[in-house]
Amino acid sequence: xxxxxxxxxxxxxxxxxxxxxxxxxxxxxxxxxxxxxxxxxxxxxxxxxxxxxxxxxxxxxxxxxxxxxxxxxxxxxxxxxxxxxxxxxxxxxxxxxxxxxxxxxxxxxxxxxxxxxxxxxxxxxxxxxxxxxxxxxxxxxxxxxxxxxxxxxxxxxxxxxxxxxxxxxxxxxxxxxxxxxxxxxxxxxxxxxxxxxxxxxxxxxxxxxxxxxxxxxxxxxxxxxxxxxxxxxxxxxxxxxxxxxxxxxxxxxxxxxxxxxxxxxxxxxxxxxxxxxxxxxxxxxxxxxxxxxxxxxxxxxxxxxxxxxxxxxxxxxxxxxxxxxxxxxxxxxxxxxxxxxxxxxxxxxxxxxxxxxxxxxxxxxxxxxxxxxxxxxxxxxxxxxxxxxxxxxxxxxxxxxxxxxxxxxxxxxxxxxxxxxxxxxxxxxxxxxxxxxxxxxxxxxxxxxxxxxxxxxxxxxxxxxxxxxxxxxxxxxxxxxxxxxxxxxxxxxxxxxxxxxxxxxxxxxxxxxxxxxxxxxxxxxxxxxx
Amino acid sequence: xxxxxxxxxxxxxxxxxxxxxxxxxxxxxxxxxxxxxxxxxxxxxxxxxxxxxxxxxxxxxxxxxxxxxxxxxxxxxxxxxxxxxxxxxxxxxxxxxxxxxxxxxxxxxxxxxxxxxxxxxxxxxxxxxxxxxxxxxxxxxxxxxxxxxxxxxxxxxxxxxxxxxxxxxxxxxxxxxxxxxxxxxxxxxxxxxxxxxxxxxxxxxxxxxxxxxxxxxxxxxxxxxxxxxxxxxxxxxxxxxx
Numbered sequence: 001x002x003x004x005x006x007x008x009x010x011x012x013x014x015x016x017x018x019x020x021x022x023x024x025x026x027x028x029x030x031x032x033x034x035x036x037x038x039x040x041x042x043x044x045x046x047x048x049x050x051x052x053x054x055x056x057x058x059x060x061x062x063x064x065x066x067x068x069x070x071x072x073x074x075x076x077x078x079x080x081x082x083x084x085x086x087x088x089x090x091x092x093x094x095x096x097x098x099x100x101x102x103x104x105x106x107x108x109x110x111x112x113x114x115x116x117x118x119x120x121x122x123x124x125x126x127x128x129x130x131x132x133x134x135x136x137x138x139x140x141x142x143x144x145x146x147x148x149x150x151x152x153x154x155x156x157x158x159x160x161x162x163x164x165x166x167x168x169x170x171x172x173x174x175x176x177x178x179x180x181x182x183x184x185x186x187x188x189x190x191x192x193x194x195x196x197x198x199x200x201x202x203x204x205x206x207x208x209x210x211x212x213x214x215x216x217x218x219x220x221x222x223x224x225x226x227x228x229x230x231x232x233x234x235x236x237x238x239x240x241x242x243x244x245x246x247x248x249x250x251x252x253x254x255x256x257x258x259x260x261x262x263x264x265x266x267x268x269x270x271x272x273x274x275x276x277x278x279x280x281x282x283x284x285x286x287x288x289x290x291x292x293x294x295x296x297x298x299x300x301x302x303x304x305x306x307x308x309x310x311x312x313x314x315x316x317x318x319x320x321x322x323x324x325x326x327x328x329x330x331x332x333x334x335x336x337x338x339x340x341x342x343x344x345x346x347x348x349x350x351x352x353x354x355x356x357x358x359x360x361x362x363x364x365x366x367x368x369x370x371x372x373x374x375x376x377x378x379x380x381x382x383x384x385x386x387x388x389x390x391x392x393x394x395x396x397x398x399x400x401x402x403x404x405x406x407x408x409x410x411x412x413x414x415x416x417x418x419x420x421x422x423x424x425x426x427x428x429x430x431x432x433x434x435x436x437x438x439x440x441x442x443x444x445x446x447x448x449x450x451x452x453x454x455x456x457x458x459x460x461x462x463x464x465x466x467x468x469x470x471x472x473x474x475x476x477x478x479x480x481x482x483x484x485x486x487x488x489x490x491x492x493x494x495x496x497x498x499x500x501x502x503x504x505x506x507x508x509x510x511x512x513x514x515x516x517x518x519x520x521x522x523x524x525x526x527x528x529x530x
Numbered sequence: 531x532x533x534x535x536x537x538x539x540x541x542x543x544x545x546x547x548x549x550x551x552x553x554x555x556x557x558x559x560x561x562x563x564x565x566x567x568x569x570x571x572x573x574x575x576x577x578x579x580x581x582x583x584x585x586x587x588x589x590x591x592x593x594x595x596x597x598x599x600x601x602x603x604x605x606x607x608x609x610x611x612x613x614x615x616x617x618x619x620x621x622x623x624x625x626x627x628x629x630x631x632x633x634x635x636x637x638x639x640x641x642x643x644x645x646x647x648x649x650x651x652x653x654x655x656x657x658x659x660x661x662x663x664x665x666x667x668x669x670x671x672x673x674x675x676x677x678x679x680x681x682x683x684x685x686x687x688x689x690x691x692x693x694x695x696x697x698x699x700x701x702x703x704x705x706x707x708x709x710x711x712x713x714x715x716x717x718x719x720x721x722x723x724x725x726x727x728x729x730x731x732x733x734x735x736x737x738x739x740x741x742x743x744x745x746x747x748x749x750x751x752x753x754x755x756x757x758x759x760x761x762x763x764x765x766x767x768x769x770x771x772x
Contacts, residue, residue, distance in 0.1 A: 425616025
């Protein structure tokens with residue numbers, strides 16, 4: 001009884017000891033903040049990666065793909081059917097995306113993924129990341145009314161210009177530079193599309209070479225030649241092309257600083273309804289270059305800059321057609337990968353090993369988890385977080401030495417009281433436990449306050465970031481550099497528990513030596529002390 | 531001859547300071563009977579406090595034995611010695627030695643807090659508080675129970691210390707210079723309190739003092755000089771005067 005009473009009284013009367021645990025409080029708070037931010041980063045990233053890429057991916061080694069899709073699916077179903085929640089067949093291939101902006105063509109390397117939105121939805125919430133599609137709906141390849149209207153408008157204008165060009169061609173002077181088209185002030189000039197390819201069978205399409213689409217030539221040359229004289233009457237230019245794509249937001253938008261306000265704004269060069277050109281290779285030996293035009297149905301914005309600036313989703317059948325992946329005789333459509341969503345994402349490693357067993361040898365397939373795809377980055381985050389944890393725990397250990405030093409002082413100050421307690425019959429163990437529980441109480445207070453401070457910091461981290469930015473005038477968390485628009489945090493309760501527990505253990509450990517010393521005071525010596 | 535309540539037989543004690551051995555007590559025999567008021571007188575350094583510490587099991591003799599009602603107690607294990615200190619002896623010190631963090635009532639109750647576990651103490655706390663208030667009343671400090679030691683005068687602190695010594699219902703009261711730090715009138719009050727306790731409750735008291743006048747109020751005086759008994763006091767009889 002006297003132990004807890006004295007311990008509480010010491011806690012209330014010795015403010016110097018409370019000062020000694022401030023470093024412990026700060027250490028605990030920092031550890032919680034750092035872990036939450038690191039964890040938030042990886043959790044958020046994992047979520048987005050899973051949403052886009054699924055948990056496990058079975059890929060063919062060759063870009064020709066695997067024709068026997070159903071057989072492959074059956075085998076996967078047999079091997080790990082119980083663990084699977086959904087799967088979707090895709091064609092994944094590298095491609096070049098070309099976008100016309102004004103009179104210039106911009107080309108970027110992309111990963112082109114042919115998907116079937118209906119089955120893709122069972123694998124990951126793709127619609128969540130589409131800018132103009134509601135989260136609940138399953139995305140299809142239809143243009144929204146707004147996009148349709150926009151498309152109508154620019155195709156009509158283009159048609160009108162082509163007509164004007166045809167009826168009243170400008171004088172062909174040598175000085176006239178080809179880029180100076182009549183309406184060059186228009187910021188969102190339509191990308192040129194090659195209507196020819198829409199009507200050709202993909203199999204007999206000649207590989208188109210660069211001269212044909214010379215970016216410096218007048219972009220309306222072709223329309224002038226073909227649409228008017230050949231095929232313009234066969235289709236309504238306002239209706240979307242057969243190829244439909246979702247384009248990563250980062251591919252078609254650029255951050256710029258508003259000169260007036262200094263704010264960072266995004267400048268978007270492609271809207272749903274525009275056409276883009278995609279170049280890739282066909283399946284077959286040897287692969288031949290091919291390209292096709294496609295209408296942008298929606299923009300894709302996962303807030304993960306890496307994906308937003310590299311992924312283009314395309315309608316699977318059209319991509320198969322364009323790449324010559326449909327066998328003309330058996331009508332079998334090849335695919336290059338199957339994305340699988342698991343019921344329990346933690347089983348990924350087990351599923352991978354089962355699939356590696358079940359799928360035919362001969363090195364035709366590779367089985368990977370989404371983690372393998374982003375492994376180095378996540379591993380780097382983990383290593384970083386481990387090192388930070390060690391360093392921060394050292395801070396708490398330093399706080400432990402502070403407690404040790406202060407405790408030695410307190411035991412010296414309390415020598416006489418210890419003598420009194422012993423004279424009154426207190427045992428050495430009793431004396432020791434006073435100081436041990438005092439240490440525990442300090443640890444409890446220190447880590448408790450640390451936990452509260454840390455959690456509050458995590459809760460308001462974006463507000464704090466804004467405040468610091470406001471004070472210093474320097475952006476702490478620049479979304480142009482990081483993956484996410486704001487600081488993501490994720491508080492793991494067990495992490496908080498272990499940090500607080502570790503801090504308390506250190507406080508108790510630090511009080512063991514002084515407590516033992518106090519317990520060994522000789523009562524007569526202590527009482528003589530006056 | 532009745533068995534003495536507390537006896538020191540041929541005790542010797544020396545302190546070590548670095549390599550030097552400083553002898554304090556050279557073979558002392560002292561016996562105290564139940565209900566006796568014994569004073570031990572001597573100058574500073576004569577070993578009187580050391581003798582009292584040996585009686586109170588705060589220290590162990592180098593040679594010799596301490597007997598409590600015929601049982602040797604100086605060689606008991608530490609736990610048993612703690613128990614005896616708590617149950618048998620009550621201590622009063624020259625510098626009061628109250629715990630500064632606790633108020634008067636808590637200081638008085640501290641021996642009981644030490645004796646009982648938290649649970650047992652909690653069950654009996656009302657009874658204990660009642661006992662403590664009675665004893666505080668007896669030493670005349672009822673109006674001070676919530677005060678910290680730093681808010682009390684010397685005399686009040688010593689009376690609080692006496693109350694603390696009495697709460698555990700000790701058999702023997704060990705008082706080390708109880709008036710040494712007080713003015714003469716306050717000292718007299720304390721001595722009256724001790725005399726009353728001795729007379730009314732037959733409490734055995736061993737008091738250490740350097741003041742002959744104070745020592746004279748006891749039944750018997752043992753005079754120490756350089757670690758040895760010099761003269762036996764006025765009453766050589768071991769019997770308790772009525």
